[in-house]
Amino acid sequence: MIFSLHVIKELLQISVPQRRELERTYALIPATRCQRRTHCCSMLPEMTLVEALAAIQRLVNMDPHMRILLIKRTVSYFFLNPVEITSCPFLDNRDCLIYRDRFFGCRAYGLWSQEYYEKLTASNRQAKKYIQKQWENLGVFLPQAVIDFQVPYCLNVETESHALISDEMLLNISDTIEKLSEHFSQWHQSFRQMYFSDLSFLLxxxxxxxxxxxxxxxxxVSNIVNTGNRARLDRAIGELPDLFA
Ligand code: SF4
Known part of the structure; x- marks a missing residue:
């Protein structure tokens, strides 16, 4: 099932209770302090549909100049992430432009145990190798540095109240968010399976x-890899309309 703007507008209307519950669920994760090195923001995290809807609602409510800027950055991220280590499109200097609505992946980063984080990294490494192989089957050889890049484990995040949080608590919160998103059944599945839980692909x-x-x-991607030419991308991004005007 393919998302259209009409479907997104309907989902925004009917998802108000689930997005409120999402906020309450996020609030179960203690506030954190970190050194704002923003390593964690070097990529847009995977997310559930309900989280993507919260971010889209944030875009809808934004000042139009900021909104079109963020749409352009996010669409650009979609095209460039196989060939460049870019930062998350919502990162502005050291600030997150959607901080209140940032995703579970952003909130949990730095709170996982090192052991569990290594497991997540290993699975991400496998996924990237699979993607690399798919591109190779199409005759496109992605830069190895991008394939090998992993966000490092962070030792500089601590909860403000010094509350301890375990992997199990984080996994329970993640399950709760997943269940909220499952409320949108086929759309939830479609976002995961066809859009790979990627907001940049959806936009x-x-x-x-x-x-x-x-x-x-x-x-x-093949033009950038083979010739370094990104004129088509720059032209397309320049012409993008404001989706949510
Ligand atoms: S949404 Fe915000 S906190 Fe999350 S990765 Fe992007 S900039 Fe960082």
């Missing part, structure tokens, strides 16, 4: 169409 497909965004990603 790119809303603005360019699902098939066109996939086709264009192949063109853009």
């Amino acid at each position: 790119a497909s809303l603005v360019l169409g699902f098939t066109e965004s996939v086709r264009m990603k192949f063109d853009v």
Whole structure:
């Protein structure tokens, strides 16, 4: 099932209770202090549909200049993430522009035990190798530095109240968020299976169409890898409309 702008608008309308519950669930994670090195913000985290909807609602409510800037950054991120180590599109200097609505992945980073974080990293490494192979089957060889890049484990995050939080607590919170998102059944599944839980893919497909965004990603990535030319991407990003005007 492919998302359209119409579907997103309907989902925004009907998801108010789940988004409120999402806020309450996020609040179970203690506030943290860190040295704001923003290593954790070097990529857009995977998320559930209900979290993506909260971020989209935030975009809808934004000043239009900021909104179009963030749409452009996020769509650009979708095209460039296989070839560049970019930062999360919501990162601005050292600030998160959607801090109140940042995702579970952002909140949990630095709170996992090192052992569990290594497991997450290992699974992410496997996923990236699989993606690398898929691109190779299409004749495109992604930069190894991008494939090998992993966000390092952070020792500089601590809860403000010095409350201890275990992996089990975080996993329970993650399960609760998953259940909230499952309320949107087929759309929840579609976001995971067809859009790989990637908000940047969702926004790119809303603005360019699902098939066109996939086709264009192949063109853009293979052009950058083979010739370094990103003129087509720059032109397309320059012309993007404000989806939520
Ligand atoms: S949403 Fe905010 S906190 Fe999360 S990775 Fe992006 S900039 Fe960092």
